[in-house]
Amino acid sequence: MPIEIKIPAVGESITEVQISEWLKSEGDSVKQDEALAVIDSEKTTFDLPAPNAGKLAKILHQAGKTVTVGTVVAHMEAEGKAADKAKAKTEVKPAKETDSEKLKETKPEPAEIETESSPDDSEKKSAPKEAKPEPKPISEIETKTPAVKSSSEREEEIVPMTMLRRTVARHLIEAQQTMAILTTFNEVDMSAVQTLRNENQEAFQRRYQVKLGLLSFFVKAVIDALKQFPQLNAEVRGNDIVYRNYFDIGVAVATERGLVVPVLQNADRLSFAEIEKVIGDFARRAKDGKLKPDDLEGGTFTITNGGAFGSLLSTPIINPPQAGILGMHAIQERPVVAQGQIVIRPMMYLALTYDHRIVDGREAVLFLHRVKAAIETLSRMLVEI
Numbered sequence: 001m002p003i004e005i006k007i008p009a010v011g012e013s014i015t016e017v018q019i020s021e022w023l024k025s026e027g028d029s030v031k032q033d034e035a036l037a038v039i040d041s042e043k044t045t046f047d048l049p050a051p052n053a054g055k056l057a058k059i060l061h062q063a064g065k066t067v068t069v070g071t072v073v074a075h076m077e078a079e080g081k082a083a084d085k086a087k088a089k090t091e092v093k094p095a096k097e098t099d100s101e102k103l104k105e106t107k108p109e110p111a112e113i114e115t116e117s118s119p120d121d122s123e124k125k126s127a128p129k130e131a132k133p134e135p136k137p138i139s140e141i142e143t144k145t146p147a148v149k150s151s152s153e154r155e156e157e158i159v160p161m162t163m164l165r166r167t168v169a170r171h172l173i174e175a176q177q178t179m180a181i182l183t184t185f186n187e188v189d190m191s192a193v194q195t196l197r198n199e200n201q202e203a204f205q206r207r208y209q210v211k212l213g214l215l216s217f218f219v220k221a222v223i224d225a226l227k228q229f230p231q232l233n234a235e236v237r238g239n240d241i242v243y244r245n246y247f248d249i250g251v252a253v254a255t256e257r258g259l260v261v262p263v264l265q266n267a268d269r270l271s272f273a274e275i276e277k278v279i280g281d282f283a284r285r286a287k288d289g290k291l292k293p294d295d296l297e298g299g300t301f302t303i304t305n306g307g308a309f310g311s312l313l314s315t316p317i318i319n320p321p322q323a324g325i326l327g328m329h330a331i332q333e334r335p336v337v338a339q340g341q342i343v344i345r346p347m348m349y350l351a352l353t354y355d356h357r358i359v360d361g362r363e364a365v366l367f368l369h370r371v372k373a374a375i376e377t378l379s380r381m382l383v384e385i
Contacts, residue, residue: 002057002075005048009069010041011293017041018066018163019073020257024056036074037063038257038289042167043296045257045289053079064160164258175318180356183315184364188372190331190346193217196378208273214328215251216275218303221374222326223247223268224381226301229367231359232324233300241358250299250319251279253286254309260286261302261319262295307331313349323359326371327351 007017020038024030035047036056050056058075061067161169175181197212204212226233226247234243247268250261262282264275285291302319307330316327329349336345352368374381 003052003054003078004072005036005051005074005076007039007048007067007069007071007073010039010046011043011297014041014043014069014293016066016068016163019061019063020045020162021063022059023047026056026059028056030054030056030076040162040164040257041293042163043293044260044291045162045164045255046291047289048073050076052076055079066163162258164260168259171320172317175320179318179320181318181353182356182361182364183351183353184361184368185313185352186350186368186372188348188350188375189336190348190375192376192378194346204273208277210273210276210280212272213276213279215279215303215305216272217375217378218326218328218371219249219251219264219267219270219275220272220381221371222249222301222303224374225367225370228370229359229363231363232354232367234323234358235300235321236323236355236357237321244300246300248298248300250302250322251282252302252304252319253283255286255289257289260291260296261299262286262291263297263299265298301325303328305329307348313351315351316353318353318355323355324364324367325353326368327353 010017018040020040022037024034024036030036030050030053032051032053033049036050037048039046039048055077056074057077059073060075061071061073067073193214201212204210230243231241233247234241236242246266249264249267251264252259252261264270264278267275270278282291282295285295299319299322301322302316302325304316304325305328306314306316307328311329312332313329314327316325318325327350329351331346331348333344334347335342336347337343338345350368350371352364352371354364
């Protein structure tokens with residue numbers, strides 16, 4: 001019996017997935033746990049592994065097809081069985097030859113002699129030429145116009161949206177249509193963070209085997225500000241406001257397959273090193289399509305870093321049903337006034353987009369100012385003042 005390749009359960013709320021791409025073709029040999037296909041769900045993209053080593057015998061649902069969880073999408077032949085079948089076909093013994101059959105093998109046929117003779121001989125021994133057909137009247141000659149190839153500069157390609165991208169699009173439109181979205185801006189001097197990172201990077205890496213990045217500082221600063229302004233850690237649920245006493249911080253990660261937001265659960269309990277390790281793990285698994293639905297569940301507030309791609313300023317969109325999102329941007333040396341003097345400092349613009357239904361302008365501005373103060377004066381974060 002062939003081995004059935006089924007779509008596994010990928011989360012309680014996910015019932016359908018889309019086959020994005022088959023990485024193997026029918027007849028291909030595969031190793032155990034080797035990826036057979038890329039599967040898209042509304043929350044994440046993941047690989048469909050081979051349960052055994054063997055051959056992919058039959059693909060039942062092609063790329064682009066939407067199927068339910070538990071559907072058999074392909075059949076495999078286990079290693080050994082497939083090899084035995086192939087061996088049996090190649091080891092069929094020929095029938096015993098008679099003497100007359102052997103003389104036939106050594107005696108070439110007339111057609112074979114002609115193909116090996118000289119050009120003159122072949123002309124003499126060739127079959128009589130067929131009579132040439134009479135030419136058709138011009139009126140009966142077909143005059144087909146060759147197809148005109150379109151210029152490569154004017155080509156179009158239609159590619160179906162993945163389930164993940166459709167879900168992201170739906171959430172972003174939902175945020176625009178159901179929330180009172182507003183964005184406020186500020187800028188932060190990154191000198192203190194840069195100095196601390198430069199002074200401690202080598203020792204930090206040696207002890208924790210991970211780099212001390214920027215996101216851990218902002219996760220800590222955001223949590224500090226959320227404790228002061230809980231409206232940004234809340235959500236609207238019907239006619240109620242749900243306040244939370246826990247801090248699950250989503251970190252937006254851009255991949256070739258779409259935007260995903262894995263969540264740092266109970267981020268307030270994590271150290272700098274733990275935050276950096278979890279974020280690094282998220283980034284690697286997001287790139288390889290190995291994030292689990294549980295990694296993306298929940299989230300009370302989100303941080304997105306457009307500065308990683310060079311963005312100087314933007315207005316991030318809230319991830320529903322959250323009430324706020326912080327946008328980080330590129331660090332740029334700019335002249336600023338400090339203690340009456342014009343100095344060059346590494347500056348970053350910050351953007352806070354918030355749901356004005358439950359967050360007033362005053363709270364939003366003060367929240368962003370609190371984040372700025374925590375980043376510029378790191379000691380305030382450490383002693384929680």
